[in-house]
Amino acid sequence: MELRQLEYFLAVAEEANFTRAAERVHISQSGVSAQVKALETELGAELIDRSGRIARLTAAGAAALPYARAALDAAADLREAIDEVKGLVRGHLTVGMVTGCEVTPLFAALAAFHREHPAIELEIVEANSDNLIAAVIAGTADIALVGVAGAVPEHLSAHVVADEGLIALVPPDSPLAGSKGLPLADLMSYPLVTLPEGTGIRAAFDDACVTAGFVPDVVLVASAPGAVAELAARGMGVAVLSESMAAVHPGLVAVPITGIDVPALLALVWRPRAGPALSALLPHCRREFGSS
Structure with a gap:
């Protein structure tokens, strides 16, 4: 008895x-007729009544049908199981991260994963958070480290890495350098250097401004946190970044911005049904970043 005979019988x-x-x-x-006939010969019973224009199941055929389906389903499950194993031998993972956001635990997770599965090709792409989230949803990225305002997208699985407030980065000689906290309203008096729209930090900042009825004076936008800080260090404006980026430029002073209720979240996001390679990567990510 061959699987193709069962497949033709089922058809x-x-x-x-x-x-x-x-x-x-x-x-x-x-060919179909011959294979079904061979199956009938092996089973010693007629499965299909060919006497009319419609091919009808005989009593033996009706009894055999659920077992044929079960056998074909089992074969499909077997193929899927083998494909999953093969996916851990040869595969490809595209990992997205916010432009210029170098997060050491992510690199450590990727390195540990590569040691276990050296044949899986890893590709890192950089973009702003909105584009990375869209890439994960579309399937062009498997997982991404993104910044979002307030909450992660409901339709994606996520591991929150950081839940933090925003800071103003200023030179040591700035009048703001000695402040323990900078109200959002006071920040509106200064020219600002920020990340672009589509990033979690910018979204949290813009949401707070809209809620308070403020119009910030954004004079420069840079795609990488380091570039934002460097522009602030050169006197172009006050840099608005997240708490975890306070050390992005050691020559600047970080001042917490108060009056912002929506936190900036840094999170790993992926589609709910992870493939075998991504499923193998996720434990490394959770270990390096800690439980959420």
Whole structure:
């Protein structure tokens, strides 16, 4: 008994016609008929009544049908299981991260994963958070480290890495340098250097400004936190970044911005149904970043 015989038998049973069954399995009608006949010979019973225009199941055929389906389903499950194992031998993972956001635990997780699965190709792409989230949803990225305001997207699985407030980075000689906290309203008096729209930090900042009815004076936008800080160090404006980025420029002083209720979140996001390679990567990420 061969799986293809069961497949052809199932096609005839469901189509009730040898011609349509042949079209479905992409072989000739005579080929389908011959294989079904061989199955009947092996089982010692007629499975299909060919006496009319419609191919009908005999009593033996009706009894055999659920077992044929079960056998084909089991074979499909077997193929899927083997494919999952093969996916850990040869595969590809695309990992997204916010432009210029170098997070050591992510690199450590990728290194540990690579040691266990050296044949899986790893690709890192950089973009702003909105684009990375869209890439994960579209399937062009498997997982991404993104910044979001307030909450992670509901339709994605996530591991929150950091839940933090925003800071103003200023030169040591700035009048703001000695402040223990800078109210959002006071920040509006200064020119600002920020990350672009589409980033979690910018979204948290913009949401707070809209809620308070403020219009910030954003004079420069840079895609990388280091560039934002460097521009602030050169006197171009006050840099607005997250708490974890306080050390991005050691020559600047970090002042917490108060009056912002929506936190900036840094999170790993991925589609709920992870493939075998991503499923193997996730434990490394959770270990390096800690439990959320």
